[in-house]
Amino acid sequence: EVQLVESGGGLVKPGGSLRLSCAASGFTFTKAWMSWVRQAPGKGLEWIGRIKSNADGGTTDYAASVKGRLSVSRDDSKNTLYLQMNSLKTEDTGMYYCTTDPAHINDFWGQGTLVTVSS
Amino acid sequence: DIQMTQSPSSLSASVGDRVTITCRASQGLRNDFGWYQQKPGKAPKRLVYTVSSLQNGVPSRFSGSGSGTEFTLTISSLQPEDFATYYCLQHNTYPYTFGQGTKLEIK
Numbered sequence: 227e228v229q230l231v232e233s234g235g236g237l238v239k240p241g242g243s244l245r246l247s248c249a250a251s252g253f254t255f256t257k258a259w260m261s262w263v264r265q266a267p268g269k270g271l272e273w274i275g276r277i278k279s280n281a282d283g284g285t286t287d288y289a290a291s292v293k294g295r296l297s298v299s300r301d302d303s304k305n306t307l308y309l310q311m312n313s314l315k316t317e318d319t320g321m322y323y324c325t326t327d328p329a330h331i332n333d334f335w336g337q338g339t340l341v342t343v344s345s
Numbered sequence: 346d347i348q349m350t351q352s353p354s355s356l357s358a359s360v361g362d363r364v365t366i367t368c369r370a371s372q373g374l375r376n377d378f379g380w381y382q383q384k385p386g387k388a389p390k391r392l393v394y395t396v397s398s399l400q401n402g403v404p405s406r407f408s409g410s411g412s413g414t415e416f417t418l419t420i421s422s423l424q425p426e427d428f429a430t431y432y433c434l435q436h437n438t439y440p441y442t443f444g445q446g447t448k449l450e451i452k
Contacts, residue, residue: 261441271443273441276441328379328436337388
């Protein structure tokens with residue numbers, strides 16, 4: 227059974243940092259390009275970043291709204307995807323989902339982890 | 346960035362109706378395009394990839410079509426479980442961009 231399980235969300239003050247994790251199982255994580263997608267409360271979906279497989283260079287791309295503050299990384303030895311979030315703003319509040327990159331035929335999503343940025 | 350303009354933003358329909366949702370891209374996408382369904386409190390789920398390919402397990406009443414800059418999702422006969430919010434996504438160019446969503450409600 228495929229599972230993507232996010233963790234690490236919570237309440238953080240503006241300017242603070244948080245690291246989200248996404249533990250993958252049930253598919254070949256090492257070959258997968260992975261993305262993070264977020265959703266502000268009551269709003270639509272926003273793609274925020276992607277990391278290629280290490281075999282494809284392990285490079286990253288980001289949305290302009292998060293570039294320089296959020297960064298995606300992976301540890302294939304742990305089958306885990308990360309989202310390091312620095313200099314957090316109130317507008318970063320929302321549900322954060324990890325997902326296989328849309329370029330893949332398979333479509334896997336985690337259940338999401340909630341990040342609240344508030345003083 | 347590629348802008349995805351999705352219409353309508355909301356739609357009321359009845360069980361059994363045929364429904365079409367449209368996404369227009371600000372530039373051509375080849376076939377790097379898909380449709381997603383999201384129900385309240387749940388993660389999104391992809392219905393269609395590469396414009397017209399149905400994801401495994403998705404009922405055949407869903408279909409995708411289009412090319413270039415205009416794409417459509419059609420539900421041929423609405424079922425109660427189809428009432429949800431639908432999003433399009435382009436992954437031709439970074440940053441990937443979603444449409445703003447179409448909320449499909451029961452009439």
